[in-house]
Amino acid sequence: MWHFTNNLKLDHTNIKSIEECFDLFCKGVSPYGPFWNHVLDYWKESIEKPNKVLFLMYEEIKAQPKLQLKRLAEFLECQFFLEEEKCGVVDEILRMCSFDNLSNLEVNRNGKLSSGEENKVFFRRGEVGDWKNYFTKEMSEKLDHIIKQKFQGSGLSFLYL
DSSP, X not given: OHHHHHHTOTTOOSOOOHHHHHHHHHTTOOTTXXXXXXXXXXXXXXXXXXXXXXXXXXXXXXXXHHHHHHHHHHHTTOOOOHHHHHTTHHHHHHHHTSHHHHHTSHHHHHOBOTTSOXXXXXXXXXXXXXXXXXXXXXXXXXXXXXXXHHHTTSSOOOOOO
């Protein structure tokens, strides 16, 4: 989020350090509201209304893309036929929707939103675990504590590899 919000600032003013953003995030202050509340609300809805809300985690999609795509297709009631799987439809969808493919589309490399932001700000690395390159040990421990506290008793485990 730190990269994203700083890159959205067209004039590149009021750029905050990662430490400032981390402290605000931990307090529930972020551009889109308290992260923890959003996640927990959607998690609860996915349990109460599994046919209406599908809860996916990026880490799980990256680890098992084919399985998660099949889950999504089933949720949308568009399951793949065995013949489609055999002839590579699932693999082709995964290729077309891959981070590499989407981030390299002309519109995403050079296009802009009507507000002026470049589309490429929506793409960074597409990898899991890059936070380790920015967080101190203390930040990591603080985040671990907050995650345990916020999600306690929910059945949600938040892995941020």
